[in-house]
Amino acid sequence: MNPFSSGTRLRDMIRAIRACKTAAEERAVVRKECAAIRAAINENDQDYRHRNLAKLMFIHMLGYPTHFGQMECLKLIASSGFPEKRIGYLGLMLLLDERQEVLMLVTNSLKQDLNHSNQYIVGLALCALGNICSAEMARDLAPEVERLLQFRDPNIRKKAALCSIRIIKKVPELAENFINPAAALLKEKHHGVLITGVQLCTDLCKVSEDALEYFRKKCTEGLVKTLKDVVNSPYAPEYDIAGITDPFLHIRLLKLLRELGQGDADASECMNDMLAQVATKTESNKNAGNAILYECVETIMSIEDNGGLRVLAINILGRFLSNRDNNIRYVALNMLMKAITVDAQAVQRHRATILECVKDSDASIRKRALELVYVLVNEGNVKPLTKELIDYLEVSDEEFKGDLTAKICSIVAKFSPEKIWYIDQMLKVLSEAGNFVKDEVWHAVIVVISNASDLHGYTVRALYRALQLSAEQESLVRVAIWCIGEYGDLLVNNVGMLNVEDPITVTESDAVDVIEIAIKHHTSDLTTKAMAMVALLKLSSRFPSCSERIKDIVVQYKGSLVLELQQRSIEMNSIIAKHQNIRSTLVERMPVLDEATFIGKRAGSIQATVSPSAGASINLPNGVAKPTAAPLVDLLDLGSDDVPAPSSSGGDLLHDLLGVDLSTASTQSGVNHAPKNGTDVLLDLLSIGSPTQSSQSVSDMLSSSQDNKTPVSPLEGLSSPSSNSIQPTSAGAAPTIDLLDGFSSNPPKQENNGTAYPSVVAFESSNLKMVFNFSKLPGNPQTTVIEATFTNLSTNIYSDFIFQAAVPKFLQLHLDPASGNTLPASGNGSITQTLRVTNSQHGKKSLVMRIRIAYKMNNKDVLEEGQISNFPRGL
């Protein structure tokens, strides 16, 4: 060693780093070395450049930044000697990746080296190019590589072949240049060239249809012969692995044959015999042999049908499945997944074994097996399979429970033969792993329960029992409190007992206990607590005897730091305390939730919420909103809670419930209607904890009818002194009460059932009144002719009077021209206009309409808007 040389040798540096006792010591050593290397770089030191780069590579592996050494690689590559180039290229591959700009600088050196007289230097350049080249470099250097495919030394040809793979992957349009030289490689005898050539052809087939056709026509027979030769070749020590000559070549040939045989009967026919030979003759006692068998099975499954071969393949998989080696079992499960599309019956035979694999101690095997079981389930075997899976759920690892519950829920939902079975299974899952259940799942459970009206009593009792045992499973708690809130009376009175049930004695106060525990439990989150709050409100009406106690519980949250809870608490408290007369109407049982709509929505919303994980938790409270939303909607007589979902968007249930054409609503939701008056507060009540668009659009719909602070006719009775003025939300409770007062004193007109449809005051403000007269065209019950009469209630003349209307999609609206555009003052005349509405859902849904009236009063623009939902039934 040169006594005057600066720095330490590589070996010494590694020793020094290894001797470090702490991370801080190591950092100090590395810092010192890096400083020395930087200094050497600055001095442009020639003699130790390669040693410094080697040190940098080691430092890089330890995870320290080494970008300052990148240019050193380029300098070493540009120098003339083999040793410098060797380490330079190694550094290039290790310290850089294809996305770095620096890499472009090396293109020229690479080009020179690819044409170098020393073939080993050519080899180094090919290696670097194949490992890190970018698309641009691939374009620039492709001709060089193409030429090297015919180089005299096989070691260069094989490197060029693999390099070509990288090039055609980066720049697929170059593929056609490589088809002919690649085909030539298939005739080689040198194994290295042969396996790389076969690999190149396989990748060419994947990027180019032409290549596939070419190889299929010209090379299939040759490849089968090559495979035959290698299968039958005598012992060759150089390539022998566990008694098999070159299993790597076997596997690559089988892979290429798979590409060629797929979708082509002739090519498949050509290789059948050889595949049969490989499948029967290959020794399966060593890993190498099994690797070949595995590849062979996959090829048999992929090429065109040959019954005999497939039986052979399935049998091999069966043998694999019963193997004691975990690796072999894993690949068997993997392959059975593919086999199931080919021969489901054969895979079903192994069901018991596969089910055992779900319970394996190895996570990889479990995961594979679970996927497989999932596709194996059908109507016939769903019950026993689900039972097995649920039983296993009890003992499975925590980290596996998420996957497992998702799959079980999906199976149960897809194949459940009857509702009671579905409910039973879901209750088991919720009790066992409720914390792992996704929100859609428990939402779906509630929808199903809601639809199974004969099982309400059974379900609520079962949930009550389950809750006694597994109160820590959040989603079980939620479903249970929802059901107790809805069907609490069935719980207490044992209504609708099924034969299979044990009788159970629950008092009213027991039911309230359960909810009180849930709302007070420290692990309950906002959603659960809010749901519990709603359930309490419902129970306060169902169980009058507990009303006082419930009030006490609710009152405790008046001081909650969570705004939602605080607000709900205050609102509900005033409902309980001051509005006995309407409370029972307000908390009526939910109407049956529409399953089809829910499924449709969910399909939509799953797509919508895939990317941000936050979506789920924010959407949650929609479930909470449900209980109160519907009765209130009924009160308002929007009368369309069964409108099918607008299929375009994945909204949420609340939209369904309101069912009003949201597209019209959203046209006006551009303006954010800040809480102006009581309506918004009321709407907040509907949307506990959901700052989502649903509450926004709902509030738009309703509050827009009061934009000019004048109540419209359905809400006419509300006209308390305060509702004409702007109310800040902080005084929220008061207007709510006023609104509710209005409802109780002036129930909406629902009883107009006669065939001669009565006139309706569709809209009335302090300035304007609009009356609708209805008539039907004979022979066309779907169409209603509405004659609208507008009367001016003010003392000013209205000019430029325009009436506009919008309807949901299931309706069609035609507006005739109005009788005039000037409206005389003080009711001294009127404007009439005829509307024709065609109801495509006649008999199922009532009419609903939004209106907007614009006019000029004293040369000032006035705009009045409203929603008309008090149409007579049956239009």
Next chain:
Amino acid sequence: MIHFVILVSRQGKVRLTKWFSPYTQKERSKVMRELSGIILNRGPKLCNFVEWRGFKVVYKRYASLYFCMCVDQNDNELETLEIIHHYVEILDRYFGSVCELDLIFNFHKAYYILDELLLAGELQESSKRTVGRMIATHDRFVEVAKEEASSIGTFIAQVRM
């Protein structure tokens, strides 16, 4: 195709990394941390495959070192195991019963051997002897260059840095 190769010791120290697919330096260290966490914690009797981010990582333990290769979902895992073993045997021949220390102090040699075995994420050579011969030729070139250098009288520390 093989996306990357990682050698990691039982203590979680990375001994070799080779990337055939583009990963930024940041992603690389994240991948290494993540995978060594998963693989080092797996029990001895379990299968040698781990499903990870839509890929499969095939690993095998030799003494104190884990050899890991990340392959596509559709690749033949059993063959990948065989490739790992192939590499280990070549290392063994080259170093003469290889141990972790050999790979620490001669890490560049381990890279050179890997470069003769894999290229562009695909197997390059199925003969151990051919790989050995290639490496020997390369080493001889380096020796010759070193002798020439010393004969001129200038000291150039070569591969024995």
